[in-house]
Amino acid sequence: MDNGSDYGRDFVRVRAAADGAETISWWTGDVYGWRRDDGPHHLFGFEGLNVARAERGDAGWRLLTREAAAYLDPVTRDVLSTWDNPFTGESVEVRHVFNDPVNQPLGDRAVPFTRVGDQVVYNVDVRLAYPSPLPVADFPEHSAGDTYRAMELFQFFARAADLDSGVADVPCVFSWCRVSPWLPWMAMGQREGALVYHCRGGKVTEVPGRLARFAGERFLRAPEAWSAPNMTSWTDFRDHLRGAGRPRRDAAGTAEVAGG
DSSP states (O other), rough: OOSSSSSHHHHHHHHTEEEOEEEEEEEEEEEEEEEEEEEEEEEEEEEEEEEEEEEEEETEEEEEEEEEEEETTTTOOBSSSSSETTTOEEEEEOEEEEEEEEEEEEEEEOOEEEETTTEEEOOOOOOOOEEOSSTTTTTTTTSSEEEEEEEEEEEEEEHHHHHHHHSOOOOEEEEEEEEEEEOOOGOTOOOOOEEEEEEEEEEEESOOOHHHHOOGGGGGOOOOOOOOOOOOHHHHHHHHHTTTTTOOOOTTTTTSOOOO
């Protein structure tokens, strides 16, 4: 492992590649919904990919990525087009994940890790709280609240021998748990409760065929240049409603960061 001044390089080698090569991370898992006196309910399967390229600049490392993911029937694992909401009794259109970009400044900070036998486990705990791109006054059917609150909890597993080898691209597998509000397209309004995502995956050299066709060519390549702001499921849905001509107030100035 790197004991020099570039403290972030080891994690970059695990999460992406330190030589600027593109890497693909694939995951699969499930999404559960729960309320105070109800559930948990197995609502969806979930499968997706993230294509990343790391670059080193004056401010340290940063990741340039985009991602696509599909919500699946929890039993058949077929890609959903509509979904019967068990909480409201309504059928809604499913909006899958096509987030472009999902860029992340890493700087040079060391990422916490734990040595477990011959493996090294990096943990990245992302706690999010910022003004929602979907304020309740403008989007009462699709907003859980005026503040978006969520957690994204990652663990990246790599062999210590691979880290010690010095290779730029270290193989890894990972786990991901996310706790978030109801998705906007679920049309849950301000009903109490939350979603829990439980997924696992790893770096792959080839995307499963169905997912590759679903994602399309653009989402099989990382961005070529840094851009902002990031896209999330919340900003995507806001833009979708605006494009459909739905009434809204100007929400300029809301914070838009990765994590949704």
